[in-house]
Amino acid sequence: MQKIDEKRLISKALAAMENAYAPYSNFPVGACALTSDGEEIMGCNIENASYGLSMCAERVALFKAHSEGKKDIVALAVAAKVDEPVSPCGACRQVILELAPKATVYLSNKDGSKVKKMTPEELLPYGFTL
Numbered sequence: 001m002q003k004i005d006e007k008r009l010i011s012k013a014l015a016a017m018e019n020a021y022a023p024y025s026n027f028p029v030g031a032c033a034l035t036s037d038g039e040e041i042m043g044c045n046i047e048n049a050s051y052g053l054s055m056c057a058e059r060v061a062l063f064k065a066h067s068e069g070k071k072d073i074v075a076l077a078v079a080a081k082v083d084e085p086v087s088p089c090g091a092c093r094q095v096i097l098e099l100a101p102k103a104t105v106y107l108s109n110k111d112g113s114k115v116k117k118m119t120p121e122e123l124l125p126y127g128f129t130l
Helices: 006-017 057-067 090-099
Strands: 029-035 040-044 073-080 104-108 115-118
Touching (some): 006 029, 006 057, 006 073, 006 104, 006 115, 029 057, 057 073, 057 090
Parallel strands (some): 073 104
Antiparallel strands (some): 029 040, 029 073, 104 115
């Protein structure tokens, strides 16, 4: 099993956060998905004046990974400009559970000084399945 460099992954999520487009919420978020072959795939939240068209950083990173054929996600780091570790929305929790079910999830604050390590099941107990 691949060793996960938690600090590097969080650092990548923090860097991705700088690319966020969040003029409405002023809540930039970054994410970095790590694949089993060591590839790091970053994402950030992208907002839109038509709010329903906005997309969270976690989903951007995971959708980007899957669209590039990278389906074995071993870790996901998420960071936001908050004092405590960021809490993903419900939609992201469902997507994490389905697209990265075995991943270690690292939730970070604005500078990586506070991190919460979780499983997808801990993020979303009794998640929806078909």
